[in-house]
Amino acid sequence: xxxxxxxxxxxxxxxxxxxxxxxxxxxxxxxxxxxxxxxxxxxxxxxxxxxxxxxxxxxxxxxxxxxxxxxxxxxxxxxxxxxxxxxxxxxxxxxxxxxxxxxxxxxxxxxxxxxxxxxxxxxxxxxxxxxxxxxxxxxxxxxxxxxxxxxxxxxxxxxxxxxxxxxxxxxxxxxxxxxxxxxxxxxxxxxxxxxxxxxxxxxxxxxxxxxxxxxxxxxxxxxxxxxxxxxxxxxxxxxxxxxxxxxxxxxxxxxxxxxxxxxxxxxxxxxxxxxxxxxxxxxxxxxxxxxxxxxxxxxxxxxxxxxxxxxxxxxxxxxxxxxxxxxxxxxxxxxxxxxxxxxxxxxxxxxxxxxxxxxxxxxxxxxxxxxxxxxxxxxxxxxxxxxxxxxxxxxxxxxxxxxxxxxxxxxxxxxxxxxxxxxxxxxxxxxxxxxxxxxxxxxxxxxxxxxxxxxxxxxxxxxxxxxxxxxxxxxxxxx
Amino acid sequence: xxxxxxxxxxxxxxxxxxxxxxxxxxxxxxxxxxxxxxxxxxxxxxxxxxxxxxxxxxxxxxxxxxxxxxxxxxxxxxxxxxxxxxxxxxxxxxxxxxxxxxxxxxxxxxxxxxxxxxxxxxxxxxxxxxxxxxxxxxxxxxxxxxxxxxxxxxxxxxxxxxxxxxxxxxxxxxxxxxxxxxxxxxxxxxxxxxxxxxxxxxxxxxxxxxxxxxxxxxxxxxxxxxxxxxxxxxxxxxxxxxxxxxxxxxxxxxxxxxxxxxxxxxxxxxxxxxxxxxxxxxxxxxxxxxxxxxxxxxxxxxxxxxxxxxxxxxxxxxxxxxxxxxxxxxxxxxxxxxxxxxxxxxxxxxxxxxxxxxxxxxxxxxxxxxxxxxxxxxxxxxxxxxxxxxxxxxxx
Numbered sequence: 001x002x003x004x005x006x007x008x009x010x011x012x013x014x015x016x017x018x019x020x021x022x023x024x025x026x027x028x029x030x031x032x033x034x035x036x037x038x039x040x041x042x043x044x045x046x047x048x049x050x051x052x053x054x055x056x057x058x059x060x061x062x063x064x065x066x067x068x069x070x071x072x073x074x075x076x077x078x079x080x081x082x083x084x085x086x087x088x089x090x091x092x093x094x095x096x097x098x099x100x101x102x103x104x105x106x107x108x109x110x111x112x113x114x115x116x117x118x119x120x121x122x123x124x125x126x127x128x129x130x131x132x133x134x135x136x137x138x139x140x141x142x143x144x145x146x147x148x149x150x151x152x153x154x155x156x157x158x159x160x161x162x163x164x165x166x167x168x169x170x171x172x173x174x175x176x177x178x179x180x181x182x183x184x185x186x187x188x189x190x191x192x193x194x195x196x197x198x199x200x201x202x203x204x205x206x207x208x209x210x211x212x213x214x215x216x217x218x219x220x221x222x223x224x225x226x227x228x229x230x231x232x233x234x235x236x237x238x239x240x241x242x243x244x245x246x247x248x249x250x251x252x253x254x255x256x257x258x259x260x261x262x263x264x265x266x267x268x269x270x271x272x273x274x275x276x277x278x279x280x281x282x283x284x285x286x287x288x289x290x291x292x293x294x295x296x297x298x299x300x301x302x303x304x305x306x307x308x309x310x311x312x313x314x315x316x317x318x319x320x321x322x323x324x325x326x327x328x329x330x331x332x333x334x335x336x337x338x339x340x341x342x343x344x345x346x347x348x349x350x351x352x353x354x355x356x357x358x359x360x361x362x363x364x365x366x367x368x369x370x371x372x373x374x375x376x377x378x379x380x381x382x383x384x385x386x387x388x389x390x391x392x393x394x395x396x397x398x399x400x401x402x403x404x405x406x407x408x409x410x411x412x413x414x415x416x417x418x419x420x421x422x423x424x425x426x427x428x429x430x431x432x433x434x435x436x437x438x439x440x441x442x443x444x445x446x447x448x449x450x451x452x453x454x455x456x457x458x459x460x461x462x463x464x465x466x467x468x469x470x471x472x473x474x475x476x477x478x479x
Numbered sequence: 480x481x482x483x484x485x486x487x488x489x490x491x492x493x494x495x496x497x498x499x500x501x502x503x504x505x506x507x508x509x510x511x512x513x514x515x516x517x518x519x520x521x522x523x524x525x526x527x528x529x530x531x532x533x534x535x536x537x538x539x540x541x542x543x544x545x546x547x548x549x550x551x552x553x554x555x556x557x558x559x560x561x562x563x564x565x566x567x568x569x570x571x572x573x574x575x576x577x578x579x580x581x582x583x584x585x586x587x588x589x590x591x592x593x594x595x596x597x598x599x600x601x602x603x604x605x606x607x608x609x610x611x612x613x614x615x616x617x618x619x620x621x622x623x624x625x626x627x628x629x630x631x632x633x634x635x636x637x638x639x640x641x642x643x644x645x646x647x648x649x650x651x652x653x654x655x656x657x658x659x660x661x662x663x664x665x666x667x668x669x670x671x672x673x674x675x676x677x678x679x680x681x682x683x684x685x686x687x688x689x690x691x692x693x694x695x696x697x698x699x700x701x702x703x704x705x706x707x708x709x710x711x712x713x714x715x716x717x718x719x720x721x722x723x724x725x726x727x728x729x730x731x732x733x734x735x736x737x738x739x740x741x742x743x744x745x746x747x748x749x750x751x752x753x754x755x756x757x758x759x760x761x762x763x764x765x766x767x768x769x770x771x772x773x774x775x776x777x778x779x780x781x782x783x784x785x786x787x788x789x790x791x792x793x794x795x796x797x798x799x800x801x802x803x804x805x806x807x808x809x810x811x812x813x814x815x816x817x818x819x820x821x822x823x824x825x826x827x828x829x830x831x832x833x834x835x836x837x838x839x840x841x842x843x844x845x846x847x848x849x850x851x852x853x854x855x856x857x858x859x860x861x862x863x864x865x866x867x868x869x870x871x872x873x874x875x
Contacts, residue, residue, distance in 0.1 A: 226590065231724045280592045282678070302735070306587035308595060382550065386560060390567040397564035402548040405498060408562075438724070440585035442601045446612055460614060465597035469684025472597050473614040474711075477639050 001025065001363070004184045004193040006171050006207060008035035010147055010345045011337050012199030013154035018349035019197075020161035022365040027191055028155060028163055029184070031170040033467065034427045036151030039201045039337065041430070042225065042278065042310025044252060044262065045147050046239055048340040049086060049139035051106030051114060052249065058320045060109045063340040066347035067111075067141055073346050077153035078377035079145060080257040086142035086239035087122065089295065090135045095243035099137040102244075106139070113140035126236055128296050142239055146257050147342050148430050156420065157375045161368070167421070171200075174211050176328045181211070195330040195361065197352065202275045202313050204321075204335030211331050216321055218336065219272045220311040223265020224284040226292075229438045230259035232303035240295050249339065251291040253299075258407075258433060263292035263299065265310065278309045305440055312338045322348065324360035332356060378416045378432065382408035403451070404444045406437025414448055418455040426466040428452065449473075480532035481769040482576040482745075482755055485776025487539035491783050493776075494570060495536070495543045496561060502536075502543060503529030504580055505603060506765065508610045511631055513658070517766035528765060554729045554752050573783035574751045576775050577726060577739070581719035581757035583628075589717060593679040598686030602628040602716040609639055617712030621689050622646040623677050627655035627763075629716025634663035636714070643669050644708050647691050649676040649698050652824055654716075654847055656763060676700065677713070686711050721758040736760070742792050742808035743815050745775025746782075750789050753779040760805045760818065763849045767818065771805075774813060787812055791861070798833075798869030800825065802846055811861050815854040820846050821870050833867040840873050 001024040005016045008030035016028045032038065050064035074081035090096045099116060106114045115138045122136040123129060159165050166186075174196070175183035184191045198215075200207045208215030228235065234255065242250040248267045256262050266287045270277055285307055293299055315321055315336040325331040332352060341348075357363050381389040381399055392412075393400035401411040409432050417431040425441075428434055428448055435441035435448065449463045449472065461473040480502055483495040501507060506514070509525030516522055519531060536543070547563040554575065561568045583601035598617055600608075605616045606628065620641055622629045625648040633643045646664060651674045653660050664671050672691060678700050679690040689708045692700035721738040731740040731748035738761075739754040741747050747754050755775035756768040781787050792808040795817075803820035817837075819830065824845040830852075831838045837854050844850060859866070 227587070231727065279594050279681075282592045285590050285592060302588075302737075304588050304590060305585060307590050307592075386567045386569075389562065393562075393564065393566050400562055400564040400566065401546065402498065402562060405548060408548070408550065438585075438720075439582045440587050442583045442585055442604050445604055446607050460612070467684055470597040471685055472616070473608065474617050475615060477609055477613045477615055 001194050002027070002192045003195045003197070004029060004191055005197040005199060006184070007038075007199035007201055008151060008155050008165070008167075009038050009040040009199060009201045009337075010036060010151045010154075010342050011201070011334055011348055012197065013151040013158070014345040014349040015197055015199060015334065015352055016158040016163055017154040018353045020158040020163045021367055021371045022353070023368055024365065026158065026163040028158065028165045029169045029171060029186060029191075030165070030167045033167050033423055034152065034421070034430070035155040035165070035167075036148035036430070039311055039313065040147045040151050040342070042308055043147060043223070043312070043339070043342060044254060044265065045144050045256065046086070046254065046342070047081065047143040047145055048343045049106065049114070049142040050109050050111045050340070050343070051102045051137070051139060052244055053105070053109060053340065055105055055108035058322060059340060059344060062320065062344035062347040062351060064109050064111050065350070066340070066344040067143075069346040069350070070143060070145070070343070074145060074150070076373040077150065077157060077375045079149045079153045081143055081145045082257055083141065083143040084238045084255065085138060085140045086241060087117070087126065088137040088241045088243055089122065089129065089133045090243050091130070091132050092134070096135050098243045099135060102137050111139065111141065114138070115140070126238065126240065128235055128298075129240065130295060130297055144239065144254060144257055145342075150342075150345070152431060153375050157373065160375065161371055165421075171207060171210070174328075176211070179327050180329050181331060193330070195332065195357065195363070197332045197334060199334045201337060202311055204313070204333060208331070208333055208335070211328060213325050213328070213331050213333065215333050215335055216315040216317065217272060218313040218315060220270045220275050220277065221314045221338070222268045222270055222277060222284075222309055222311055224280050224288055224309045225262055225264030225307065226285060226288055226304055227256070227306040227308070228261040228263070228300060229303045229305045231438055232261065232300040235261045235299065236296060242291070242295060251288055251295075253292050253296045264288045266291075269314070275311070278311060280307050280309045284309070305438055314338055320344070320348070322351065322356070324356040326360075330361060378413050378420070380413060381410060403447050404432075404434035404437065406439050406443075407433045409434040411451065414451050415455060418452060423452075423456065424464045424466050424470070425449065425452070425472070480529075480536050481772030482578050482753075482776030482779070483536050483541045484532070484539060485773035486576065486780040487536070487541050487776075489777055489780035489784065491780040493539070493541040495541055496547045496549060496559070497543065497545045498548050500546050502533060502545065508603070508606050509631075510610050511635070514765050517764065518769050532769070549725060552725055552729070554726065554749055557751065574753065574779035576745065576779045577723075577752065577754040577758060578756045578772055578775075579722040579725065579758045581721050581761060583715070584718045584720055586715055589715075591677055591680060594682050596680070596682030596684060596686045598682065598711050599680065599713045600715065602626075602632045602714050605632055605714050606635065609635060615639060615641060616714075617641060617710075619644060619710045620712035620714055621708050621710045622714045622716060624648065624716035624718070625653040625655055625660070625671060626716040626718065627659050629714065630655045630659040630663040632714055632716065633669050634667060637667050637669065641712070644710060645670040645672055647672045647675045647677060649674065649694050652845060652847065656847060678705065680713060686713055689713055719757060719761045721761070723754075723758050726752065736803075740807045741775075742810045743774075743806040744778035744810050744813045745771065746778060746789065746810065751782060760803050762818065767849070767851065770816070778813065793863050793866055795866045795868060798867045800828075800870035801868060803849075804868055809859065809866055811856050811859070814856050815859060817852055817854065817868060819850045819868060819870070821850070822846065825870065827873045828870050829873040830870050831868075833869070834863070836866065844870065
């Protein structure tokens with residue numbers, strides 16, 4: 001059985017990991033140089049509790065189930081996950097009514113640990129919140145993670161268990177014979193396939209079209225973000241949402257897993273031709289800052305270190321679109337992965353592999369006896385004890401050479417990230433947090449480029465920042 | 480190095496910890512001249528200036544530990560935890576001088592809208608690539624910010640064969656020294672766009688386009704004044720941020736500038752911890768940094784030797800027109816060297832230190848040239864409750 005997963009975002013990666021538990025020939029295709037570089041890279045990083053999805057929708061059931069699965073998954077994959085809880089805050093009587101409605105939805109969605117808090121209770125949890133708050137809905141099961149690391153870790157774990165990962169590979173078509181997929185055609189190869197998982201995020205309707213399969217049309221909804229340095233200290237302790245509207249969860253303030261603070265996103269609906277438009281705008285950033293400042297006044301704007309934008313794929317029905325097709329047989333759509341796609345990902349993987357594939361495609365999969373769910377993390381000695389770090393340095397002195405001083409990343413961590421497949425500066429950044437700190441690479445970019453060039457045998461001027469064309473240096477000053 | 484020297488000359492044992500493989504910091508990549516006119520009375524390049532100090536510290540009881548990163552500081556336990564390729568060390572100290580300098584404000588802090596392509600460099604990183612790594616950062620560049628390093632990079636990149644299409648400054652006057660405006664821009668016909676800022680960057684993969692606009696008094700872009708530059712490189716010289724995070728939970732730090740708040744001896748709010756240089760305020764000249772480094776080293780040593788008990792600290796208050804002021808406290812065991820940066824250019828003014836301690840007339844002052852002067856300690860009554868520094872209109 002040949003299974004090809006197209007797209008190594010959080011959803012494709014989670015499905016691939018789940019599939020790698022079974023005896024089959026698994027190939028993961030990704031058009032970017034790394035897993036998790038599309039929608040997955042730029043979102044709020046929240047593992048939602050699941051109270052705001054309309055009861056009865058697919059996204060409601062998969063969200064609350066996904067939330068329950070996160071802790072164990074992240075423990076196995078050695079990815080940071082913190083169950084810090086969330087607060088939806090209300091400033092008016094009408095907003096309090098919405099909180100009651102969310103509470104009711106949450107109960108229908110089987111969400112545990114919901115509580116309505118009064119003003120004093122809210123402010124004792126979050127002293128920096130706008131003092132005009134009158135109530136909040138507290139959800140203790142909400143958490144935060146690093147979305148791209150979940151995707152990278154899932155892919156690494158799948159590869160550990162026998163899957164093949166092909167980055168920089170774009171699917172351009174399918175060979176279909178007698179209503180069955182035979183091959184996936186890529187820009188460089190022809191790959192045999194019995195089952196194809198379409199997890200292509202912002203492009204899943206386009207890929208479905210290539211296979212001649214229906215998929216509701218997608219359009220991108222762009223969200224802009226502002227990141228505040230961890231050195232500003234704890235601004236909030238949990239995820240702070242405004243009261244949502246029918247259309248959007250609103251602009252939030254939340255901690256990141258490494259101690260920074262993220263604010264955003266706004267929501268701009270773009271046309272279906274703007275599927276790569278991750279530019280920020282003056283109005284967008286202003287809106288984020290204004291609305292976030294309403295939730296939490298006096299945000300330390302002088303500690304901002306980064307602004308960015310991400311896309312979410314929206315369908316007209318605003319629900320996930322997950323189907324197993326029989327014409328051609330074996331094409332599985334996993335599309336419309338708007339919020340809470342990150343949260344739902346492990347539950348989606350379970351739904352696709354344990355329900356859709358056996359029930360709809362009538363394939364019985366056999367579990368591997370030797371599946372290993374544990375991923376080995378790149379060690380980060382700055383988080384360990386002096387004794388342990390000392391030992392590591394005694395084994396290899398490169399554990400003692402700090403390359404990125406802001407986040408205390410050692411030379412060995414950089415080298416290990418490259419050995420695991422990082423080929424560009426951004427790939428190293430997302431895997432190690434080097435260049436991710438307060439100086440944003442001002443002090444260490446040249447050092448990391450040298451290590452990357454050395455490990456890969458490239459010339460320094462051939463090192464890229466991210467995608468093809470993102471060159472950094474223009475040759476030598478003198479020969 | 481100046482602090483190590485100042486300390487060693489008092490007869491204490493000194494450990495100098497440096498995270499790079501070589502002492503000297505950013506001086507090593509500043510291959511232009513203009514250093515040392517005050518401190519050594521001659522004009523040196525950055526590496527030459529650093530080398531002078533390397534020679535000076537070689538002859539003293541100073542151990543240097545390069546390639547060493549201070550992981551944690553426990554100032555109440557007088558201990559530093561240091562990481563290096565030879566292992567982890569706990570180092571005990573009687574006094575500590577923090578001379579961690581400043582970092583460049585990164586692109587992300589400016590909240591400039593647009594794409595996030597390759598080709599956007601802080602001036603210091605670009606300088607590192609050109610002067611040390613022997614690589615050019617691009618072909619055609621625009622420079623944002625007219626601080627000294629931005630001006631110097633405009634010249635350097637031009638000399639090394641890149642095209643520099645202009646320097647953009649949001650203030651109505653340049654940020655760097657006059658002499659650098661003349662020698663780096665005017666002499667090379669590089670346009671300076673004052674009261675302008677970058678309003679957008681575009682590029683897929685690599686930077687392709689930069690948009691600039693004129694700004695009003697509140698630095699808001701003025702509609703209809705947009706210009707577009709087809710450049711593959713944007714160099715940022717948009718300010719330096721003191722590197723004080725390692726002690727942020729232990730000593731007083733200016734919440735606006737992030738600089739350590741110290742007295743004229745370099746002492747921070749903790750008696751045994753001193754700081755000097757660009758981690759306190761951003762200086763114009765390395766000569767000033769060395770002078771204050773030396774002073775902080777000396778007083779740290781005196782503290783370690785328990786030769787003096789900290790005297791009463793008299794607060795120094797910034798008054799009218801003062802943008803940057805050093806020091807923020809006065810201790811009587813050292814003369815009072817004051818460094819002042821005014822908020823805006825002014826003519827016919829008087830710099831005064833109250834009550835009646837100092838007064839001097841200036842025809843013209845501007846934020847890009849610091850004013851510095853020394854008041855001997857015997858001229859300051861120790862009973863003062865506060866000292867006020869202001870720049871006022873000269874009525875005479």
